[in-house]
Amino acid sequence: MEKAEHLPLVLALPAPGNGPVIDEEPLLRALAEVASPARLQVRPEGLCRVGRAGFFVALARAAELLLSGKARRVLVGAVDSLCDPGSLENLLAKGQLLCSSVREGILPGEGAGFVLLTRASMHRRDEPRAQGRILALALAKEPRHRYQSEPSLAEGLTSAFRQLHNHPVAGLRRVAHVLSCQTGETLWGHEFNRAYLRNAALMPEPLVGHLIAESLGDVGAGSGAIQIGHALHVLGELKPVHGQAPRALVYGCSDEGQVGAIIIERGT
Incomplete structure (x- = not known):
């Protein structure tokens, strides 16, 4: 049986203070379950809580792992939602929620995405083609x-x-x-x-x-x-x-x- 690969995860999350406090443990457990047979590794520095630019910070941290030889592949993700009640209340309090009284505001959305990152020199021929x-x-x-x-x-x-x-x-x-x-x-x-x-x-x-x-x-x-x-x-x-x-x-x-x-x- 092939040994499970240790796969570092670098994840971009909302910045602190923008809406409700995020319970990260259930999210990380759910990701670990769907990542089989790889075993996700999440360190404190792997969570990038800087908001809209967070995915680019996550890419930079993933690149450090790859260039240092500490990992052959890194899973880089980003997730956020501005549609929950706490986030909507926060936007409303800051006057940023697009509504009848705020014409210069935002329309809240939510989304997530993940990429599997590796160095070009480390990509194997038996692996799927890089997108x-x-x-x-x-x-x-x-x-x-x-x-x-x-x-x-x-x-x-x-x-x-x-x-x-x-x-x-x-x-x-x-x-x-x-x-x-x-x-x-x-x-x-x-x-x-x-x-x-x-x-x-x-x-x-x-x-x-x-x-x-x-x-x-x-x-x-x-x-x-x-x-x-x-x-x-x-x-x-x-x-x-x-x-x-x-x-x-x-x-x-x-x-x-x-x-x-x-x-x-x-x-x-």
Whole structure:
């Protein structure tokens, strides 16, 4: 009988204070049950409680495990719901819930997603074909985030885009599509516009993008995982240009200031 593989789990969750306290133990037990025959390993540092940008932080922590040789594969997930009574009450109290008295608010949603991550050099021929490749990952912090008084100058998102543009592989050509984890609120639109103009050479021309809130509402920490799946679907519909596979940029910004972004392409 084949020995069960120890599979580290890195999981993105809502930021503390945004709604009710999450009971993580039942969630982790349920994930362990469906992960058989692999045995999930969850350490305290494997839980990323930073909200909408959490999945990108989780990817960075998973990459550390892979690059250090501590794991051959890592399960990276994200889960959130803003539809439960506690979350709705929290949004209402902050004046962020879209309703008759709040025209500049969010439409709550919920979602979850998981990816199995490995290094390209460690992928085995007898394993399923990789659906995509993450070419570059960038993290940054926005000092003028939502919960402070000064308007954002998009310093965090600008930095994340610039890191991708300066990457020796991912930054060599434009991406074909931009996928945002943000809501439709004006502040996020202004932030993207500033960061986009400062990194226009990386962006599609003309600009082509998708806002997750347009289809699912605000799914919080679950956004990044869902948008990666959507990015792979979009890229699968595009034809190679001059023999080169098209790429997509996926990014997310937490209300508390964490920013994350990746460039991804379909597996070959």
